Amino acid sequence: MSQWDGTIHSAKMVESRQATSLQKNAFFKRFAKHLTRWLTSWEMMCLVIGILFGRAMILSNLTPFILPFFATIILLKPQRRFLAIVSLLVGAATFSGWQTLFSLLAIFVYSVLRIAVVRMSKKEEAKLLPYIVLAAGLISRLGFDVLRHGELIPSLELLALVEAGLSYLLCLIFLQSLPLLSAGVRKRSLKNEEIICFIILMASVLSGTIGWTFHGFAVDHILSRYLVLVLAYVGGAAIGSTVGVVVGLILSLANVVGLYQMSLLAFSGLLGGLLKEGKKWGVGLGLIIGTLLIGLYGQGYEQLFGTTMESVIAFVVFLLTPKAVFVKLSSFIPGTKEYQQQQQQYLRKVRDVTANRVEQFSSLFKELSSSFSHQSPTLNDGEEHQVDMFLSQVTEKSCQNCFKKESCWIKNFDHTYHYMNEIMKETQEEPTIQNAKLRREWNHHCIKPDKVVDIIHEQQQNFQEKIRFKKTMQESRKLVADQLMGVSQVMGDFAKEMQKERDTHQHQEEQILYKLQEIGLDVENVDIYNLEEGSVDIDMTIPVDYHGEAEKVIAPILSDILGESIVVKKQVEATIPNGYGQVTFGSAKAYVIETGVAHTAKGGGWISGDNYSTFELGGGKYALAISDGMGNGERAHVESYETLNLLSKVLKSGIDETVAIKSINSILSLRSTDEIFSTLDLVMVDLQNAHAKFLKIGSNPSFLKRGNKVRMIEAGNLPMGIIQDFEVDVVDEELKAGDILVMMSDGILEAPMHIGNTEIWIKRKISEMKTEDPQGIADVLLEEVIRASDGRIEDDMTIVVSRLQHHIPKWSAISTYSEHHGKIPKAQ
Incomplete structure (x- = not known):
């Protein structure tokens, strides 16, 4: 038992020591964290900078740093004014008693002038601050010279004027640079002017270390070279040399003997960068x-x-500096990798916020669509209730005061209800019962049969109106739900597109630029936005394209480099002679469509009720459409034109084609009470894979010719505008290169009156044509139809013929392959 107790005691001792060690480690971590926070706090920086400014001098006896620092602190942090005064006086006391006396005098004069000027002037204090510093500096220096020497000396007056001018300039600089030390401002990037002002601030602070030594080595030399090392490492040669010049110049003014330091720091900053x-x-x-x-x-x-x-000591301190310091500084300087990452992160955040907002709107529209889709009991489910309400109103007007009310509606409720329900069906058109058996039984059942029948007939109209109104409301709700769902889908797709990361193609851009410059093309810049097959998007800055080099040379070279056909999508010429223009290159479509149209109006007139349209959609799709307005003349022309115009705009917005057609149908049916209808024959072809969708709304069949075979493509839907609720039949077809598609209005099929089966006749005419030119087919077919109708044009006629072909680039690809440089990969 004693050995067991000893083991337990030892384990407890180990646990106790481990707990004590963990507590110590946690204490030291908290202490280090608080110490770091205190050392980097605004108050500590203000104290250190104030002490160094209090003892900093240039040209032997000028101290232009005291007033600008004190004035800026009062403006930015009024509650820290006493800390600034104490730090300046402590720094001045480390230099000399006269310096302390001058500091007290300058602070007093500035405080009095500031109170007087701010009370008298209506301008903002920040705008008046440099002028107050200028006046206070001049007055305090002249007063100090009189106090010290007993008179004004001309040379000292000139130095006083120089010191006041420097204080004025330093005040402008400190107003831009001191706020950068605030934690609330350091999160943004710096402008070039702010970087220079910050460098001047650091150099001014370093001037306060002149005269300090560390084992015989000058502290100001070590710190200035360390500052040059840090900024040359972060910002490169330009920043490094600039820091060297500015720091060296200010230190040289403070100590003329060290004038060579400016050359040393500037040259070292350049080499280091x-x-x-x-x-x-x-x-x-x-x-x-x-x-x-x-x-x-x-x-x-x-x-x-x-x-x-x-320099070696400065380099050792530089090596010991944590990496986080350089990363933080780099994020403020334009041109650095960290700065670009910070900008990309900001843009990504803005993009994500916008995409989330769009997604919220998409969800809102989806919820609204679900709300509209959720119907109360449908018409059939509530029909019994409607009938009960109807019969209740009839009973109130006919049976309320009848002495047989109890016998009919209590003892024989089922029979009475059955009779009235049947009578309601019989009297929809006129107040008579056509069914003899029902009339006989009703006359036997009711003592006022004719009166009840008349009342039922009178109430029928209101009842039917309620039924129609409810049905219309249900159809409208469903239509609005479909439209809201379509908008929700478009906004959801848009949000997904926004959230797609823009790929970095810097490697590919450099390769393309190298290949083009290698063969002697003067290309200024290459920007790649997309390298996905079929969706390539590249911008280039090239000189004036006098001889079509973009189309004839650059596009074929890109075709070889990327392994697909590339063409010029857009070209912006240079605005000045011998300048540079912008050219956009993109993927050529795998297929192209050639279209021919033949049409004529009724009786050879000018205005046709038919209209046709061809337009490109997003994603490499192409649409062909024919619309036939009801009747002829201007009214039909306007109706069909507006149908196609609405169709193109809705489809280009990205809404699904079935939702688009239902929306247009709703607009046409609700826009006017007149019975104005229009047909729609729509074909959408994907030019990348030749997939086609046919949507026919009250239109004629289309004819597809492949080789010598011709077949019909048809779908049954009512014309647009007749009813609000209908289902759109979509016919999918896989087309091939060489296919010829013939679309036509109803005037073509109805014209040959002496032909029994017009569709078979049209198929035979199309198959017998030797030409494959779409315009030739359209012209010949229209002529054959007019001849078959004895030259009469009884209706508007429109024929649209399209031929699908492989895309053949105008210029072949130019190979740039060599032993050292092959094809460029699409992804890194």
Whole structure:
């Protein structure tokens, strides 16, 4: 038992030590987190920057940083004014007593001027701030010189004016750069002006470290070179050299002896930025090389070791800097990879928000459609209730005061109800009972048979109107539900398209640009938006296309590179001579349709009730349609024209064809009370796979000729506008290259009056034609029909003939294949 107790005690001790260790680790993590948050807080940065600005000087005795910093802090963080005063005075005290006295005087003069100017002026304080700093700086410096020297010295007056001017400029710079240190602003990207202002701010802060040393090495040299290393690594050669020039210039003004530092920092920043592909070691190598070269030129061999060691220390600190710091800085500088990722993330967020909103609208329309689709009991289910209500009204007017009411409706309810129900059916047209047996039984059953029959007949009209109204409401609800569902589907598809990621095709863009430039084509830019087969979308910036190089050379080369036929979709010429234009290349369709039309109006007139239309839809689809308005003349022409116009607009919006036709039918049926109908013959062909859909609404059959065989394609639907609720029959067909499709209005089939079977006659005429030209077929067929009707044109006639063919590019593909560069893959 003792050994067992000892084991348990040991286990508890181990658990206790582990728990204590976990608690310590958690404590240190919390402490490190709070310490990091405190060190990077606004108050700590304000304290450090204020101390350095308080002791920073340029040209031996000018301190232009105190007033701009204090004024900006009061404007941005009024509650931190005392922290700014304390930090500036502490920094000044580390330099000299006179510097402390001047700081107190400058802060006092500025505070008085600010109160007076802000109260007197109606302008915003931010606009007046630089001018207040200018006046306060000049007054305080002149007053300090009088206090120190007892008189105004002309040279000191000139320096006071220079210091006030620098304070004015620095105030403008600090107003842009100090807000960047706020956590609420750092999430956005920086403009070039803000980057420069931020660099000037950092250089000004570094000037406050002049005179500090670390084991004999100048702290300002180490920190300035570290700053150049960081920004050259993040922003490249342009940012690195700019930082070197600005920091070197400001440090040189503070210490004229170190003027060579500007050349060293600028050259090191340039070399480091150029060698950034070598990561941190490449940037550091640029600094060491720049230090050795400029160090020899500026100070000779005596000081070379010291300045080189300062660069080595800066490089070591640079290597120890966490990667997260560089990633965070890169996200603010345009042109960097992190900045582009941040922009893409922002655009993706905007896209997702928009897509979600569209999806919400799609769901709303879907719910509305479901609400309209949910019907109360249908007409047949509620017919018994309607009959009961009807008979109740009849009873109230005829049987209420009858002495046989109890006998009829209580003792013989079933018989009475049966008789009245049958009489209701018999008296729909006139107030008489045609059925002799029913009339005889009713006369025997009721003491007022004629009066009840008359009342039933009178109430029939209201009853039938209610039935028709309810039926119309149900049809309208169903139509609205279908339309809302169609809109919901379109918006849902649109949201899915928005949420598709835009593929990055940088590798393919570079390959295409290289191949085109390799053969001598001057192409400025290549942008690839889509590389999916059949949906290629490429934009190029090329010089003025005088000889059609885009169509004759670039498109055939792209056809060979991408492995499919590419054509010029759109071309925008240059607006200036010898300038650059924009060309859009896209996939050519696998099939093309050639169409011919022949038509004539009744009696050879000018206005035909028939109309036809051909138009392209999205997704590589092509539509052909004929509409025949009821009758002839202008009214029929307007009716058929509006039908086709509505059809094209609704189909181009992306709504399903059956929903589109039902919507148009509803519009036509509800728009007017006149009996104006129109037929519709619609064919939609997918030019990528030759799949066709036929929708025939009250129209004639179409004829499909393949080789020497001709067959009819037909579907039975009533003309548009007759009834609101109908089902659209869709006939699917797989077409082939060389197929000839003949569509016609009813005037063609009704014209040959002496021919027994017109459809067989039309099929024979089409099969016997030797020509395959669509326009020739249409003209010959119309002529044959007119001849068969003895030259009379009794109705409007329209024939639309289409021939499907393989797409043959105008220019063959040009091969660019070589041993080193083959085909470009569609996906990385």
